[in-house]
Amino acid sequence: MSASTRSSASPALSEKLRREAISVPALRAMARRTLPRPVFDFSDGGAEDEHTLRRNEAAFARYAFLPRPINGAPVRDQSVKLFGMDLSMPVMIGPTGLAGLFWPGAEKLAVRAANNAGTAYCASHGSVCTLEDIAAAGGPNRMMQVFVYRDRGFTRELAERAAAAGFKALVLTVDNQLHGRRDRDLRNGFTIPPRFDVSGLLAMATKLPWLMRMGPELPTLTFGNYRRENGPSDIRTLAARMHDMFDPAMNWSDVDELRRIWKGPLILKGVLHPQEAAEAVAHGVDGVIVSNHGGRQLDHAVSSLEALPGIVRAVDGRIPVLLDGGIRRGGDVVKAIALGASACLIARPYLWALAVGGEAGVAHVLELFRDEIDRTMGLLGVTELSQLNSDLLMRLDAIGQTA
Template structure:
C-alpha cells in the first residue's frame, strides 16, 4: 500500500505526474498547490500562452550533441530550469523542502526556498545543496526583512529573491470551497479525506503535528502555526515601495532578483535601482486573476532591460518545449513551481528528480529536433506567433 508508483511507466509527463499527485493527496492539499485566484483565468492563460507559438525546425544543422547548460550569476546550471519557491512543501511529503533541495542539487540546477517553508532556511543550507536562493518580502517590520536577509547571508545562500506581488493575499476559491486555510485546520471532512489517502496519511502521521513556518519562529515567542500564520499575514506591507528595495539592495551584496515583474516600466525601474535579475511572474495566477500571462508579458520586459540583466520567466511551464519557447523569446531561464510539488507528493526526492529529468529530456529532444546544439543557439528565429 505504501510503495511508490512506477514513475517511468506512470509519470511519463508532467501532466501524468499531476494526475498521480491528485490521486495521492487529499483534495484540499492537492488544490492548495494546484489552484489559483478566483476564476483561475490567469492560471489557464499562463499555460495556454505557449500554444500561441510554433517552432520552425532546421534539422540539418547537425545537432547530434546538445549542451543544455547555462551560466547564471556566475554559476553553471545543467539546464535553463530552476525550481521556484513553493510554500509548505513539507505538507506534501515529510521534509518536503529538503527533498526538493537535494533533487535540484542532484540535477545540477538551482532552487529557491520559500519564505513559508516548513523547515528553516538554515535546515536547508545544512544540506549543502547549491546554488540555493532565498525568497524574502518587504515586511511591515523592516527589521524582520533585514533579519531574513542576514540569515540567508550567514547560511551561504547565493541569491535573494524579493517577491513583490504578494502584498495582499489573493482569493483562492478552491481553498475557500475546501475550507482550507493557513494554518491548515483539519475538520471532520478533512480527516475523512485524509483517511481515504492512507499512504499519504501514514507518511505524514508524525509530520502533521509539526507543520509550521520555520523561518518565522523566534525564541521566547508562541510558536504554534496559528500564531505564526497570523504574524505572517500581519507583516505583509501594502505600502512597500522602491525606497524599500533600495534599503535591501544596500544590505544584500549578492545577486538581488525581483520576482513579480510584469510591466516593462517596472523592469526599467528595476535597472535604476540596481536589481541584478528579473523574474517575470504573476505568482502562478494565485494573486491577481485577470493579470497578463507571464509569457505574454515577457517580450516587453525583455525589450525594456535591453540585455543588461538576466530575465527569467515563471508560470505555466509544463513541457520542455515551453522552456525552449521562452528562451527563444529572450528569457535566460525558466522557473517552475507546481510540477515539483506534484513530484514530491508522489515520491519525495525521487519524484522531484523524475520531474527534473522529464524536463531535461524534453528540452534536449526539442533542441535536437529543431537543430539546436546549445541554449545559446536558441533565438527568435526558432519560433513565430500563430496567426488567428
C-alpha cells in the same frame, strides 16, 4: 522515521515513477489521486475564477516551432551560468510555501534533488524548516526568497541570515503584498494545517498513503523562518501573524535599502510591466523574474509568457530575465528562452512530483524537463541555448494562422 529515510525511494516507487510519470501532466494526475482534495487544490488552484492560471499554460500554445534540422545537432548543451551559479539545465525550482504538506522534510529533499541534478533551488520564506536547515541539506546553488515587511528589521534579518548561510542570491517577491483570494481554498475550507473536522478527516481517510506519511508531521508543522525564541511556534498563530506582516506600502526605496544590505545578486520576482523592469535595472537589481505568482494573486493579469517579450526589450540585455508560470513541458522552456528568457523556474510540477515520490519524484521531474529540452533542441537543429531565438518560433492568433 527520519526525513532522510523517507527520501529514499523504494524499488516499487521508482518503477512506478518510470512507468506512469511520463510527463508533468501525468504527475499532476498522480498527485491528484495521492493528495486529499484540499491539499491538492492548494497546489493546483489560482485566484478567483483562475483566468490567469489557465492563461499561463495556454500562452505557450500560441507559439509554434519553426525547426531547422539540417543545421545538425548531434550533441546538445543546455548548461547556463546565472548569478555566479553554473547550472546544468535552464530549469530551477522556484519558491513554494508549505512544501512540507506534500512530503515530510520536503524542502531539504528538494534542495538535495536540485543539487544532484546540477541546478538551483530557491527557498520559500514560508518553508516548513528554516533556511539554515535548507542550506545544510543542499549544495552551492541556492537562492532565498524575501519580502518587504512592515517591520523592515525582519526583512534585514532574513537577508543577513541568508548571507550567513551562504545563499547565492536573494529573490525579492513583489506581487504578494496583499493576499489573493483563492476560491478553491475557500470552498474546501482549507486551513493550515488541514482541519481534522469530519469533512477533513473523510478527505484524508481516502488518501491513506499520504495520511500515514504526513499524520505524525501535521501536529508539529510550522513556518521555520518565522519562529521566535520563546514565541509561539504553532502554524496557525504564525500564519495569522505572517498575513499581517507584508507591507503594501512597499516602494523603490525599500528595494534600494535591500540592495544596500545584500551584497550578492538581487533578483526581483513578480515583474510584468516593462517600465517596472527598466526601473529595476536603474535601481541596481541584478535580474528579474517575469511572474504573476502562478495565477494565484491578481486574476486577469497578463500571462508570464505574454509579458516576457516586453520585459526583454525593456532591460535590453543589461540583466538576465527569468520566467515562471504555466511551464509544463521542456518545449515550454525552449519557447521562453527563444523569446529572451535566460532560464525558467517551476513550482507546481515539483510539488506534484514531491507528493508522488519525495526526493525521487523531484529528481524525476527535473530529468523529464532535461530530456524534453534536449529532444526539442535536437529537433530544432540547435546545439546550445544561445542559438535559441524568435526566428525558430511562429506566433499563432489561432490554430493555423500567423499573428
